[in-house]
Amino acid sequence: MQLQLTGMGFTHAGSRAGLAPLDLTIAHGEHVAIIGPSGAGKTTLLRLLGCQLKPTQGQYLLDAQAPWQLSARGLRELRSRIGLIHQQPPLPPRQRVISAIGAGRLGQWSLLHSLRNWFSPQDLDGPRRILTQLDISEKLFERCDQLSGGQLQRVGIARVLYQQAQLILADEPVSAMDPHLAQHTLRTLTEQARKHSATLVASLHNVDLALSLFPRVIGLRDGVVAFDLPSNEVSPAQLKALYANERLGSPVPSNPTVIHIPRC
Amino acid sequence: MATLRDPASLPRLAISLLAIVLLWPGLQLSEFNPALLLAAENRQNMGQFLDGFWPLAHDREFLTLVLHATLETLAMATVGMALAFLLGMPLALLVTRVLSRRHFSGRAASAGSFVRAPLRLLLVVLRSIPEIVWALLFVRAVGLGPTAGVLAIAITYGGMLGKVYAEIFESTDPKPARALLAAGSSRLQAFCYGVLPSAGDELVSYSVYRWECALRASVVMGIVGAGGLGQQVELSLRMFAGAEVATLLLAFILLVALADGLSRVLRKALLT
């Protein structure tokens, strides 16, 4: 997919995640990394690219098509070709990995097929092949709440690979993995994207990974593009300026649901 | 790669088959057939009956009757719960292991556990027989009227309170009570100062909630002759008096809503 942004920006009253108007073109099949301190607007940008947020100004074209002028049906069809990998994949804790991955193709399935797949997963080999590439094929029939953060992230990646998305957007996809595993996983992701000639845009907090695995890197700070360069042209001074005075964010703890049962 | 099998597919299939196999006799035995409601004859009957609903019965005499029955229902639930508390609390204390002296000294079987087992069984029997069956039994023993209803609630809810109170006591941290027992205080003292402070809130909210349940139960006690609104409902239904039934149903709804609100207020006052 080809992405073209002209003066596209996003501002929201009461929300700190804004994005200054920017011009950007990403070619079909291109791989781009977005780096920058937390709160720079990386997630907002990815959600805008994924047609989850509607830009408040400017124009966004996907394959020369304006997504927000499509019919509801057209937008749904478009979204089924876009995969967003979340930093904390929102997978139901009690769902099995096989179903969580299968859910990636819901946009392509009829209601009948998705019901049948819900009762008994119809395709076991496809998800397993992808999990094998990510080194967690033994987790195929586990429940998502049995997985560690890094394993959960890999299941999130597997879902989007299974979806066979033409535009893959990844929001800190390997943040919960150790450096070695992160590199292996990210390399698998880029290889698969290349194999299916999918466009890949990933935000990363690990600058070395971004520079070594992505040919093009965009630096984002306070909702403004600081630089947009081939990765071998990014200078240490630019990186230092990008991350100056970074504040550390604290993770939000999730609380499990408690079932309270009254009876009379 | 070897062909893959989903380990959950067989259990799922088995459960689905079992459900279908059980559903069939279930439907046969319960003769479940909502379509019967729409059969011409039934529809006509019901139509006549529902026609009588409006206007609601509102003559002075009937309203006084309803008011009296409503108050009686409320009073039955309240006195019944008070008696249930008097019955359930001691039973709960008796079956709670935390307060047993022997429990923390490490001896396996004590005389206490021989007493506790039959008491637990008693609690099961008390609460497993529905309150309205108790009411029916008491009506034959002490005659028609609210006394039977009050006793029925006291017995069933005594059993429930006993079980749940004991569970609450046992789920609290046993250390304070044990420390007090070890320091030579009596069991009652250990309970009041070691268990009650941490279990109090849960006791209160469960008791208030049970009172609400008791009220719902008292509403129907009258159907077997044990006083309250139910008696009037039975009479009016037998006489096919739609207007009276409608007024009574409205009284139900108001009473339940009132109990809802009152219990919320009580819980708030007692818990903060």
Next chain:
Amino acid sequence: MSRRAGLALLFILLAVASAYAYLPLNLSELAASRTPALLVDYAGRFWPPALPGGQWTGLLNAALETLAMSAIGTLAAALLGLALALPASGRWGAAALAISRLLLNALRAIPELVWAMLMVLAAGLGPNAGTLALALHTAGVLGRLFAEALENTPSSSADALRMAGASRLQAFIYGTLPNLWPQLLAYTLYRWENNIRMASVLGFVGAGGLGQMLYVHLSLFQESHASAVILAMLLLVIGVDGLSQWLRQRWVVR
């Protein structure tokens, strides 16, 4: 203890005292007269539980009928409750929410036994009326609980699926249901425990099950036969409680 709690306690004591005064009962008199002796005598007549030979199959049939009424009634209630819970959780707009809430409250406010009397009028004597009564009242209770559960389930999983092209229904099945169904099952099982108790008394008003047998035996002063029926009720209740506990352990807690 806070002042407010003290006042509340005082209020409770006053309420109990005035309730006691209002009722035409005198427990001390009950205890002093020869009532206790009569009660003991009455209780004695229930022992031993016995039935004439031919009636054991009748008892078994009635017990199975009770079990079927409770199970089918609960199942139907769960389906109807879910159908009403979807609008009652505010998914289909404010008007649908108000109407479905009103309906749920009305269903819930009228007790099972009163529903049973109405259903006997509307659909004739027998277990069908009892099953319908259980289904209607329980649908009100479960619908409200289901609606609350629906509101409290995080929507992030379903939202993510919607954003990847899934339809509303698909996102519900794959994103919401996996988290939701254990709660729905837990509520349904608890109502089943309640409904087995109710199903065994609906016969008092002619709506099928063990209740009718008990009523007849007590009316004929056959106390030992009645206690056999009560024993059957007790076994049913304990059995269903145990089964539901086991199912909960197996499917909800894990």
